[in-house]
Amino acid sequence: MKDFFLLVIIMLSILVLVYLYRVVQGPTVFDRVLGLNGISTKAIILMVVIGTVYEREEMFVDISTGYALLNLVGALAVAKFLEQRGLS
Amino acid sequence: MKASFPKQFIGNTLALFVVWLVLSGRYDLSHVVLGFIASCGVAWLNTGYPNSPFHNFPWGRQVRYWPWLFLRIVESSWHLTTIILNPALPIKPKLLTYRSHLKHRGAVLMLGNSITLTPGTITVDVNGNHIIVHAIDEFSSKDLISGRIERKLSDVYQEIKRQ
Amino acid sequence: MDIIAVALILVGMFFLLVAAIGMLRLPDVFTRSHAVSLTDSLGAFCVLMGLSLYHGFGTNMLRILVVLFLLFLLNPVIAHATIRAAYRAGLKPQANGEKE
Numbered sequence: 578m579k580d581f582f583l584l585v586i587i588m589l590s591i592l593v594l595v596y597l598y599r600v601v602q603g604p605t606v607f608d609r610v611l612g613l614n615g616i617s618t619k620a621i622i623l624m625v626v627i628g629t630v631y632e633r634e635e636m637f638v639d640i641s642t643g644y645a646l647l648n649l650v651g652a653l654a655v656a657k658f659l660e661q662r663g664l665s
Numbered sequence: 666m667k668a669s670f671p672k673q674f675i676g677n678t679l680a681l682f683v684v685w686l687v688l689s690g691r692y693d694l695s696h697v698v699l700g701f702i703a704s705c706g707v708a709w710l711n712t713g714y715p716n717s718p719f720h721n722f723p724w725g726r727q728v729r730y731w732p733w734l735f736l737r738i739v740e741s742s743w744h745l746t747t748i749i750l751n752p753a754l755p756i757k758p759k760l761l762t763y764r765s766h767l768k769h770r771g772a773v774l775m776l777g778n779s780i781t782l783t784p785g786t787i788t789v790d791v792n793g794n795h796i797i798v799h800a801i802d803e804f805s806s807k808d809l810i811s812g813r814i815e816r817k818l819s820d821v822y823q824e825i826k827r828q
Numbered sequence: 829m830d831i832i833a834v835a836l837i838l839v840g841m842f843f844l845l846v847a848a849i850g851m852l853r854l855p856d857v858f859t860r861s862h863a864v865s866l867t868d869s870l871g872a873f874c875v876l877m878g879l880s881l882y883h884g885f886g887t888n889m890l891r892i893l894v895v896l897f898l899l900f901l902l903n904p905v906i907a908h909a910t911i912r913a914a915y916r917a918g919l920k921p922q923a924n925g926e927k928e
Binding site: 578581585588589592595596598599605607608610611612614615618619621622625626629634635638639641642645646648649652653656657659660662663 | 830834837841844845847848851852857860861864867868872875876879882883887888891892894895898899902903905906907909910911912913914916917918919
Protein backbone atom coordinates (compact mmCIF):
# COMPACT_ATOMS: atom_id res chain seq x y z
CA MET A 578 0.00 0.00 0.00
CA LYS A 579 2.88 2.33 0.78
CA ASP A 580 4.39 1.68 -2.66
CA PHE A 581 1.11 2.66 -4.25
CA PHE A 582 1.05 5.96 -2.38
CA LEU A 583 4.66 6.65 -3.38
CA LEU A 584 3.63 6.05 -7.00
CA VAL A 585 0.75 8.50 -6.57
CA ILE A 586 3.19 11.10 -5.20
CA ILE A 587 5.51 10.66 -8.21
CA MET A 588 2.60 10.98 -10.66
CA LEU A 589 1.37 14.14 -8.95
CA SER A 590 4.87 15.64 -9.16
CA ILE A 591 5.00 14.96 -12.89
CA LEU A 592 1.61 16.67 -13.28
CA VAL A 593 2.98 19.68 -11.38
CA LEU A 594 5.76 19.84 -14.00
CA VAL A 595 3.14 20.05 -16.75
CA TYR A 596 1.49 23.01 -15.02
CA LEU A 597 4.92 24.57 -14.49
CA TYR A 598 5.41 24.51 -18.27
CA ARG A 599 2.23 26.57 -18.59
CA VAL A 600 3.44 28.99 -15.89
CA VAL A 601 6.78 29.56 -17.61
CA GLN A 602 5.52 29.52 -21.18
CA GLY A 603 2.05 31.09 -20.87
CA PRO A 604 1.30 33.76 -23.47
CA THR A 605 -0.50 36.12 -21.07
CA VAL A 606 -0.04 36.76 -17.37
CA PHE A 607 -3.47 35.26 -16.62
CA ASP A 608 -2.28 31.89 -17.92
CA ARG A 609 0.47 31.99 -15.34
CA VAL A 610 -1.96 32.80 -12.51
CA LEU A 611 -4.24 29.97 -13.65
CA GLY A 612 -1.29 27.56 -13.70
CA LEU A 613 -0.31 28.60 -10.17
CA ASN A 614 -3.88 27.93 -9.04
CA GLY A 615 -3.68 24.42 -10.48
CA ILE A 616 -0.30 23.84 -8.80
CA SER A 617 -1.66 24.88 -5.41
CA THR A 618 -4.58 22.47 -5.72
CA LYS A 619 -2.07 19.73 -6.52
CA ALA A 620 0.00 20.76 -3.50
CA ILE A 621 -2.99 20.40 -1.18
CA ILE A 622 -3.71 16.89 -2.46
CA LEU A 623 0.01 16.07 -2.27
CA MET A 624 0.19 17.12 1.38
CA VAL A 625 -2.69 14.85 2.36
CA VAL A 626 -1.05 11.91 0.51
CA ILE A 627 2.31 12.59 2.21
CA GLY A 628 0.57 12.65 5.57
CA THR A 629 -0.93 9.25 4.78
CA VAL A 630 2.48 7.82 3.89
CA TYR A 631 4.17 9.08 7.07
CA GLU A 632 1.08 8.28 9.21
CA ARG A 633 0.89 11.79 10.66
CA GLU A 634 -2.38 12.84 9.06
CA GLU A 635 -3.53 15.29 11.73
CA MET A 636 -0.52 17.55 11.24
CA PHE A 637 -0.48 17.47 7.44
CA VAL A 638 -4.25 17.90 7.09
CA ASP A 639 -4.11 21.00 9.30
CA ILE A 640 -1.25 22.39 7.21
CA SER A 641 -3.18 21.79 4.00
CA THR A 642 -6.25 23.56 5.44
CA GLY A 643 -4.13 26.60 6.24
CA TYR A 644 -2.52 26.43 2.81
CA ALA A 645 -5.92 26.43 1.11
CA LEU A 646 -7.01 29.54 3.03
CA LEU A 647 -3.71 31.38 2.40
CA ASN A 648 -3.91 30.45 -1.28
CA LEU A 649 -7.34 32.09 -1.48
CA VAL A 650 -6.05 35.38 -0.03
CA GLY A 651 -2.97 35.43 -2.29
CA ALA A 652 -4.89 34.60 -5.46
CA LEU A 653 -7.55 37.24 -4.75
CA ALA A 654 -4.86 39.89 -4.15
CA VAL A 655 -3.07 39.00 -7.40
CA ALA A 656 -6.34 39.01 -9.36
CA LYS A 657 -7.37 42.39 -7.92
CA PHE A 658 -3.96 43.87 -8.77
CA LEU A 659 -4.02 42.57 -12.34
CA GLU A 660 -7.56 43.85 -12.79
CA GLN A 661 -6.47 47.37 -11.83
CA ARG A 662 -3.30 47.33 -13.90
CA GLY A 663 -4.85 46.05 -17.11
CA LEU A 664 -3.31 44.06 -19.91
CA SER A 665 0.35 44.35 -20.71
CA MET B 666 -40.46 32.74 4.44
CA LYS B 667 -38.67 34.80 7.07
CA ALA B 668 -36.99 32.97 9.87
CA SER B 669 -36.95 34.85 13.14
CA PHE B 670 -33.74 36.20 14.60
CA PRO B 671 -33.26 33.56 17.36
CA LYS B 672 -33.89 30.75 14.88
CA GLN B 673 -31.25 32.10 12.45
CA PHE B 674 -28.85 32.66 15.33
CA ILE B 675 -29.19 29.10 16.57
CA GLY B 676 -28.75 27.71 13.05
CA ASN B 677 -25.58 29.72 12.39
CA THR B 678 -24.15 28.84 15.80
CA LEU B 679 -24.72 25.12 15.28
CA ALA B 680 -23.15 25.17 11.81
CA LEU B 681 -20.04 26.97 13.11
CA PHE B 682 -19.80 24.72 16.15
CA VAL B 683 -19.81 21.55 14.04
CA VAL B 684 -16.87 22.94 12.04
CA TRP B 685 -15.03 23.70 15.30
CA LEU B 686 -15.63 20.17 16.63
CA VAL B 687 -14.33 18.55 13.45
CA LEU B 688 -11.25 20.76 13.14
CA SER B 689 -10.13 20.84 16.77
CA GLY B 690 -10.28 17.07 17.30
CA ARG B 691 -10.11 17.30 21.11
CA TYR B 692 -13.23 16.79 23.13
CA ASP B 693 -12.29 17.79 26.68
CA LEU B 694 -14.32 20.42 28.53
CA SER B 695 -12.20 23.52 27.98
CA HIS B 696 -11.91 23.11 24.21
CA VAL B 697 -15.63 22.46 23.74
CA VAL B 698 -16.71 25.39 25.93
CA LEU B 699 -14.21 27.75 24.26
CA GLY B 700 -15.43 26.67 20.82
CA PHE B 701 -19.05 27.17 21.80
CA ILE B 702 -18.35 30.69 23.06
CA ALA B 703 -16.37 31.55 19.91
CA SER B 704 -19.06 30.26 17.53
CA CYS B 705 -21.76 32.13 19.48
CA GLY B 706 -19.77 35.34 19.13
CA VAL B 707 -19.16 34.94 15.40
CA ALA B 708 -22.80 34.05 14.77
CA TRP B 709 -23.92 37.06 16.86
CA LEU B 710 -21.80 39.38 14.74
CA ASN B 711 -23.06 37.92 11.45
CA THR B 712 -26.80 37.50 12.04
CA GLY B 713 -29.43 40.03 11.18
CA TYR B 714 -27.90 42.04 8.33
CA PRO B 715 -30.13 41.83 5.26
CA ASN B 716 -27.25 42.65 2.89
CA SER B 717 -25.19 39.64 3.92
CA PRO B 718 -25.42 36.54 1.69
CA PHE B 719 -25.88 34.47 4.83
CA HIS B 720 -28.97 36.35 5.92
CA ASN B 721 -31.80 33.86 6.29
CA PHE B 722 -29.55 31.05 5.13
CA PRO B 723 -31.37 27.70 4.88
CA TRP B 724 -28.79 25.31 6.33
CA GLY B 725 -31.10 22.30 6.43
CA ARG B 726 -32.50 22.51 2.91
CA GLN B 727 -29.05 22.72 1.27
CA VAL B 728 -28.83 18.96 1.69
CA ARG B 729 -31.41 18.56 -1.07
CA TYR B 730 -29.30 20.57 -3.54
CA TRP B 731 -25.78 19.20 -3.16
CA PRO B 732 -26.27 15.57 -4.34
CA TRP B 733 -28.08 16.83 -7.45
CA LEU B 734 -25.23 19.28 -8.16
CA PHE B 735 -22.73 16.44 -7.74
CA LEU B 736 -24.50 14.35 -10.39
CA ARG B 737 -24.39 17.32 -12.77
CA ILE B 738 -20.65 17.70 -12.07
CA VAL B 739 -19.97 14.03 -12.89
CA GLU B 740 -21.96 14.21 -16.14
CA SER B 741 -20.33 17.37 -17.46
CA SER B 742 -16.87 16.22 -16.32
CA TRP B 743 -17.24 13.15 -18.49
CA HIS B 744 -18.37 15.32 -21.40
CA LEU B 745 -15.34 17.61 -20.99
CA THR B 746 -13.04 14.58 -20.80
CA THR B 747 -14.30 13.28 -24.14
CA ILE B 748 -13.76 16.74 -25.64
CA ILE B 749 -10.17 17.02 -24.41
CA LEU B 750 -9.18 13.49 -25.43
CA ASN B 751 -10.74 13.87 -28.88
CA PRO B 752 -7.91 14.56 -31.37
CA ALA B 753 -10.07 17.02 -33.34
CA LEU B 754 -10.74 19.16 -30.21
CA PRO B 755 -14.40 20.02 -31.02
CA ILE B 756 -14.84 23.17 -28.92
CA LYS B 757 -17.23 26.04 -29.64
CA PRO B 758 -16.53 28.64 -26.95
CA LYS B 759 -18.90 31.56 -26.57
CA LEU B 760 -19.98 34.18 -24.06
CA LEU B 761 -23.61 34.36 -23.07
CA THR B 762 -25.57 36.60 -20.74
CA TYR B 763 -27.99 35.01 -18.35
CA ARG B 764 -30.59 36.93 -16.38
CA SER B 765 -31.63 35.26 -13.17
CA HIS B 766 -34.78 35.99 -11.21
CA LEU B 767 -33.35 35.09 -7.82
CA LYS B 768 -33.71 37.79 -5.17
CA HIS B 769 -31.83 36.28 -2.27
CA ARG B 770 -28.16 37.26 -2.42
CA GLY B 771 -27.08 33.90 -1.06
CA ALA B 772 -29.01 32.25 -3.89
CA VAL B 773 -27.16 34.34 -6.50
CA LEU B 774 -23.91 33.40 -4.76
CA MET B 775 -24.78 29.71 -4.91
CA LEU B 776 -25.81 30.04 -8.57
CA GLY B 777 -22.49 31.61 -9.57
CA ASN B 778 -20.55 29.11 -7.51
CA SER B 779 -22.41 26.16 -9.05
CA ILE B 780 -21.83 27.50 -12.57
CA THR B 781 -18.11 27.80 -11.92
CA LEU B 782 -17.84 24.46 -10.15
CA THR B 783 -19.45 22.61 -13.05
CA PRO B 784 -16.76 21.91 -15.67
CA GLY B 785 -17.56 23.47 -19.02
CA THR B 786 -19.13 26.70 -17.78
CA ILE B 787 -17.54 29.52 -15.81
CA THR B 788 -18.92 32.76 -14.40
CA VAL B 789 -17.05 35.65 -15.97
CA ASP B 790 -18.82 38.63 -14.41
CA VAL B 791 -21.76 39.25 -12.11
CA ASN B 792 -23.64 42.54 -12.35
CA GLY B 793 -26.67 42.50 -10.11
CA ASN B 794 -28.83 39.76 -11.58
CA HIS B 795 -27.08 39.63 -14.95
CA ILE B 796 -24.49 36.88 -15.08
CA ILE B 797 -22.02 36.64 -17.96
CA VAL B 798 -21.10 33.01 -18.55
CA HIS B 799 -18.38 31.50 -20.71
CA ALA B 800 -19.37 28.08 -22.02
CA ILE B 801 -17.15 25.67 -23.93
CA ASP B 802 -19.91 24.23 -26.14
CA GLU B 803 -23.68 23.84 -26.37
CA PHE B 804 -23.99 20.75 -24.22
CA SER B 805 -22.44 22.49 -21.22
CA SER B 806 -24.65 25.55 -21.41
CA LYS B 807 -27.86 23.56 -22.05
CA ASP B 808 -28.63 23.13 -18.35
CA LEU B 809 -28.17 26.78 -17.56
CA ILE B 810 -30.23 28.15 -20.45
CA SER B 811 -33.13 25.81 -19.77
CA GLY B 812 -33.11 27.14 -16.20
CA ARG B 813 -32.83 23.84 -14.35
CA ILE B 814 -30.20 25.09 -11.88
CA GLU B 815 -32.24 28.18 -11.11
CA ARG B 816 -35.43 26.20 -10.55
CA LYS B 817 -33.60 23.90 -8.16
CA LEU B 818 -32.16 26.86 -6.25
CA SER B 819 -35.46 28.72 -6.01
CA ASP B 820 -36.93 25.51 -4.64
CA VAL B 821 -34.21 25.41 -1.99
CA TYR B 822 -34.58 29.06 -1.03
CA GLN B 823 -38.38 28.97 -1.37
CA GLU B 824 -38.49 32.02 -3.60
CA ILE B 825 -41.71 31.03 -5.34
CA LYS B 826 -43.86 31.70 -2.31
CA ARG B 827 -42.34 35.12 -1.73
CA GLN B 828 -42.92 36.42 -5.26
CA MET C 829 -12.32 -1.19 1.65
CA ASP C 830 -8.76 -0.80 0.40
CA ILE C 831 -9.74 -1.90 -3.10
CA ILE C 832 -12.46 0.75 -3.33
CA ALA C 833 -9.98 3.36 -2.08
CA VAL C 834 -7.35 2.38 -4.68
CA ALA C 835 -9.96 2.42 -7.45
CA LEU C 836 -11.20 5.88 -6.43
CA ILE C 837 -7.63 7.25 -6.30
CA LEU C 838 -6.89 5.82 -9.75
CA VAL C 839 -10.04 7.40 -11.20
CA GLY C 840 -9.07 10.72 -9.64
CA MET C 841 -5.55 10.47 -11.07
CA PHE C 842 -7.08 9.85 -14.49
CA PHE C 843 -9.10 13.06 -14.24
CA LEU C 844 -6.05 15.01 -13.04
CA LEU C 845 -4.09 13.68 -16.03
CA VAL C 846 -6.87 14.69 -18.43
CA ALA C 847 -6.90 18.18 -16.90
CA ALA C 848 -3.13 18.49 -17.42
CA ILE C 849 -3.51 17.42 -21.08
CA GLY C 850 -6.28 20.00 -21.47
CA MET C 851 -4.01 22.64 -19.94
CA LEU C 852 -1.53 21.91 -22.74
CA ARG C 853 -3.95 21.56 -25.63
CA LEU C 854 -6.68 24.17 -25.16
CA PRO C 855 -6.15 27.46 -26.99
CA ASP C 856 -6.81 30.43 -24.65
CA VAL C 857 -7.27 31.47 -21.01
CA PHE C 858 -11.04 31.07 -20.87
CA THR C 859 -11.01 27.52 -22.18
CA ARG C 860 -8.02 26.55 -20.03
CA SER C 861 -9.93 27.61 -16.95
CA HIS C 862 -12.42 24.81 -17.71
CA ALA C 863 -9.57 22.31 -17.47
CA VAL C 864 -8.55 23.75 -14.09
CA SER C 865 -12.12 23.49 -12.82
CA LEU C 866 -12.14 19.83 -13.91
CA THR C 867 -9.12 19.33 -11.62
CA ASP C 868 -10.75 21.15 -8.75
CA SER C 869 -14.07 19.40 -8.78
CA LEU C 870 -13.90 15.77 -9.75
CA GLY C 871 -10.17 14.99 -9.57
CA ALA C 872 -9.70 16.33 -6.04
CA PHE C 873 -12.99 14.79 -4.98
CA CYS C 874 -12.05 11.28 -6.09
CA VAL C 875 -8.49 11.34 -4.69
CA LEU C 876 -9.43 12.81 -1.30
CA MET C 877 -12.50 10.55 -1.01
CA GLY C 878 -10.30 7.52 -1.66
CA LEU C 879 -7.83 8.65 1.01
CA SER C 880 -10.57 9.21 3.56
CA LEU C 881 -12.00 5.74 2.84
CA TYR C 882 -8.50 4.31 3.34
CA HIS C 883 -8.34 5.86 6.82
CA GLY C 884 -11.70 4.43 7.80
CA PHE C 885 -14.34 6.24 9.83
CA GLY C 886 -12.90 8.58 12.44
CA THR C 887 -11.49 12.03 13.01
CA ASN C 888 -9.07 11.85 10.10
CA MET C 889 -11.87 11.08 7.63
CA LEU C 890 -13.89 14.06 8.87
CA ARG C 891 -10.88 16.35 8.58
CA ILE C 892 -10.14 15.27 5.03
CA LEU C 893 -13.80 15.91 4.23
CA VAL C 894 -13.44 19.43 5.65
CA VAL C 895 -10.44 20.03 3.35
CA LEU C 896 -12.55 18.76 0.43
CA PHE C 897 -15.41 21.10 1.40
CA LEU C 898 -12.98 24.02 1.55
CA LEU C 899 -11.66 23.15 -1.91
CA PHE C 900 -15.20 23.05 -3.30
CA LEU C 901 -15.99 26.39 -1.67
CA LEU C 902 -12.80 28.33 -2.42
CA ASN C 903 -11.53 27.12 -5.79
CA PRO C 904 -14.50 28.44 -7.83
CA VAL C 905 -13.91 31.82 -6.16
CA ILE C 906 -10.26 31.83 -7.27
CA ALA C 907 -11.08 30.75 -10.82
CA HIS C 908 -13.83 33.36 -11.06
CA ALA C 909 -11.54 36.13 -9.76
CA THR C 910 -8.81 35.27 -12.27
CA ILE C 911 -11.19 35.09 -15.21
CA ARG C 912 -12.95 38.30 -14.20
CA ALA C 913 -9.59 40.06 -14.04
CA ALA C 914 -8.77 38.75 -17.53
CA TYR C 915 -12.15 39.90 -18.86
CA ARG C 916 -12.03 43.34 -17.30
CA ALA C 917 -8.42 43.87 -18.38
CA GLY C 918 -9.70 43.64 -21.93
CA LEU C 919 -8.84 40.11 -22.98
CA LYS C 920 -11.55 38.85 -25.32
CA PRO C 921 -12.22 35.14 -25.70
CA GLN C 922 -11.96 33.70 -29.17
CA ALA C 923 -15.49 32.88 -30.18
CA ASN C 924 -16.45 30.79 -33.16
CA GLY C 925 -19.93 30.30 -31.79
CA GLU C 926 -22.34 33.20 -32.04
CA LYS C 927 -22.78 35.59 -29.15
CA GLU C 928 -26.20 35.70 -27.53
